Amino acid sequence: RLDGSGLWFTHMETIESGPLACPSFIYMPQSTPTFSIIHKELKSGLNKLYNQEVKDESQLDSNGLCVGTSSQKDLSTYFKNEELSVLGNDGYIIRTVGNNVTIIIANTDLGALYGTYHYLRCLQTDNTHKANFDIVEIPSYQRRILNHWDNLDGTVERGYAGHSIWQWEDLPEKISPRYVEYAKANASIGINGTVLNNVNAKPDILKLEYLEKVKVLANTFRPYGIKVYLSINFSSPSALGGLENSDPLKEEVQNWWKEKANEIYSLIPDFGGFLVKANSEGLPGPQDFGRTHADGANMLADALKPHGGIVMWRAFVYNSSGNDRAKQAYDEFKPLDGKFRKNVILQVKNGPVDFQPREPFSPLFGALHQTTLMPELQITQEYLGFSDHLVYLGTLFKEFLNSDTYTNGRNSTVSIITDGSVYDDSITAIAGVANIGLDSNWCGHHFAQANWYAFGRLAWNHQLSARKIATEWLMQTFSHDPDFLNQMSGVMMESREAVVNYMTPLGLHHLMGWGHHYGPEPWCEISGARPDWLPTYYHKADSIGIGFNRSSSGSNAVSQYAEPLFSVYNDPALCPEELLLWFHHLPWNYELVNGRDLWTELCYRYSMGVEQVKYFQCTWNSLQSKVDKNRFNDVQNKLAIQLKEAIWWRDACLLYFQTFSHRPIPSQLDQPK
Numbered sequence: 001r002l003d004g005s006g007l008w009f010t011h012m013e014t015i016e017s018g019p020l021a022c023p024s025f026i027y028m029p030q031s032t033p034t035f036s037i038i039h040k041e042l043k044s045g046l047n048k049l050y051n052q053e054v055k056d057e058s059q060l061d062s063n064g065l066c067v068g069t070s071s072q073k074d075l076s077t078y079f080k081n082e083e084l085s086v087l088g089n090d091g092y093i094i095r096t097v098g099n100n101v102t103i104i105i106a107n108t109d110l111g112a113l114y115g116t117y118h119y120l121r122c123l124q125t126d127n128t129h130k131a132n133f134d135i136v137e138i139p140s141y142q143r144r145i146l147n148h149w150d151n152l153d154g155t156v157e158r159g160y161a162g163h164s165i166w167q168w169e170d171l172p173e174k175i176s177p178r179y180v181e182y183a184k185a186n187a188s189i190g191i192n193g194t195v196l197n198n199v200n201a202k203p204d205i206l207k208l209e210y211l212e213k214v215k216v217l218a219n220t221f222r223p224y225g226i227k228v229y230l231s232i233n234f235s236s237p238s239a240l241g242g243l244e245n246s247d248p249l250k251e252e253v254q255n256w257w258k259e260k261a262n263e264i265y266s267l268i269p270d271f272g273g274f275l276v277k278a279n280s281e282g283l284p285g286p287q288d289f290g291r292t293h294a295d296g297a298n299m300l301a302d303a304l305k306p307h308g309g310i311v312m313w314r315a316f317v318y319n320s321s322g323n324d325r326a327k328q329a330y331d332e333f334k335p336l337d338g339k340f341r342k343n344v345i346l347q348v349k350n351g352p353v354d355f356q357p358r359e360p361f362s363p364l365f366g367a368l369h370q371t372t373l374m375p376e377l378q379i380t381q382e383y384l385g386f387s388d389h390l391v392y393l394g395t396l397f398k399e400f401l402n403s404d405t406y407t408n409g410r411n412s413t414v415s416i417i418t419d420g421s422v423y424d425d426s427i428t429a430i431a432g433v434a435n436i437g438l439d440s441n442w443c444g445h446h447f448a449q450a451n452w453y454a455f456g457r458l459a460w461n462h463q464l465s466a467r468k469i470a471t472e473w474l475m476q477t478f479s480h481d482p483d484f485l486n487q488m489s490g491v492m493m494e495s496r497e498a499v500v501n502y503m504t505p506l507g508l509h510h511l512m513g514w515g516h517h518y519g520p521e522p523w524c525e526i527s528g529a530r531p532d533w534l535p536t537y538y539h540k541a542d543s544i545g546i547g548f549n550r551s552s553s554g555s556n557a558v559s560q561y562a563e564p565l566f567s568v569y570n571d572p573a574l575c576p577e578e579l580l581l582w583f584h585h586l587p588w589n590y591e592l593v594n595g596r597d598l599w600t601e602l603c604y605r606y607s608m609g610v611e612q613v614k615y616f617q618c619t620w621n622s623l624q625s626k627v628d629k630n631r632f633n634d635v636q637n638k639l640a641i642q643l644k645e646a647i648w649w650r651d652a653c654l655l656y657f658q659t660f661s662h663r664p665i666p667s668q669l670d671q672p673k
Ligand code: GCU
Pocket: 157, 158, 199, 200, 277, 281, 316, 354, 382
């Protein structure tokens, strides 16, 4: 089905009563492609919500809704200049002024579009809202970007929702209706950029043939404010241009990139820039020529600069035969601090290893003071049960964004040090690896849509709570029934902790199948396993205990964190229990705060994860009458898979670890089969 239905903003329940009456008309003096969208969205949204046709007026009058930009004098006269100027490009004000007139005002069309979606969201979800609006919103990050790991052959790396939504073979002639639905879904939560292709990029994306297809997508997304970016392959000058090599310090290579940039911008004048994975997991990069990451990034930045483009250079680098992988990105990039051009931004994954169910934040956040950083989150559930497990990531994203790096004293949270408040960054950005595919529900699991939604909402406002986002999403997707909302927001809020429990409790990590990353595989005696995984993966279980010693007596990864984190993480007695085995190798009989020994606690945690999924199942089953049949069945079936696999995880991990601990599973717990 390509109709694009089933996204959060398409489900609108009629408002029976409430403080917010339907406006009696819309006054919208401007007409641009974006204002036409605003008009359409308001008309259809108000119609669905109030069951009324709202008419248009040609002037501001009582009981009306007005939308415009600050250049519109009859609207801007209600606002102070200072409050309008701080809105920047994307911010907006929604305010009810005299005579029950509500005005949505921004400095740009796009700000007005974001304000319009906010207004509709309030009508849909905010029961407590007073009759008068007074909302001022300025986004936390300037660039709020999805990264698609979509290949040109239609497959999606780590994608669990069907094939890629980009129909390359049909473009540029045929424009799938999905593209507009996609743009709307993103604009409705403030996402304003998309990297169309996989970070493991093929040079072909830069061929004219593909750029003409990209141009059509960019044209479709433009009125919704979505800029297009591309992942590039660092060897493109030699692979596509026939140059001898792609050494970034060679003039002919630099010229090739300049010409390529000129070509791209002649087709797509507002092209966003490049995302680059270089010298990582076998991909080419500047180090192939004895150059640094900064040399490579700066060359691309110089080619894009005249056009206003940026380079997002990924810090996801490691050498599997080197020392502790968790340390390597820091070791490589810390010495390059201050060496990057202003239009380069380092894109850093939330954790130091790889999107695990739980990791500490990457120590690069807070370590670089003269280099702009952007967080990379993973929305697709590569290590979290794919789209088969109900795992709400709002809590994971928040835990990361709220992590205190202490780099500039207390409260130097990741969010504050990346949003421009601590460092005077000229670019601020955040990226999320998309979980979108051709599946009729877009994300493979109905609840996986909530993770796309949560990413967008937090990219817009990192101060929102995970629970508020979950509840908002449930109301816009399923139902306004208070019992349903209460029960399912509870499930969502607990779901990430459950997956941590049944997969990788107490700071364990990377126990999953080593190629596909699905299901448990903590044993590593397989042919082809990488050197850093042998002999016992990252859990390092042995007859004495379990855990990766990253303390000062081990790999000393703790030294990459600022005080007091260094001291806290370095001492098992102070280290938060949820990260204990990330930083320490501890004896099986190590006593935890609750008095249990480590082995017993592991058994409890794994079993608790299974119990949590049983509770999710019971809760969902009890809500059958409140959900339509198809979605009820879909989620029910997925929960059955999740339970089976939670048990699989528990049994596989405990039975395997038992071969080291030689201790019994406590008799009160379900015994592994
Ligand atoms: C992980 C993932 C890869 C991906 C890589 C990256 O290792 O498994 O598929 O390419 O991250 O982020 O570059």
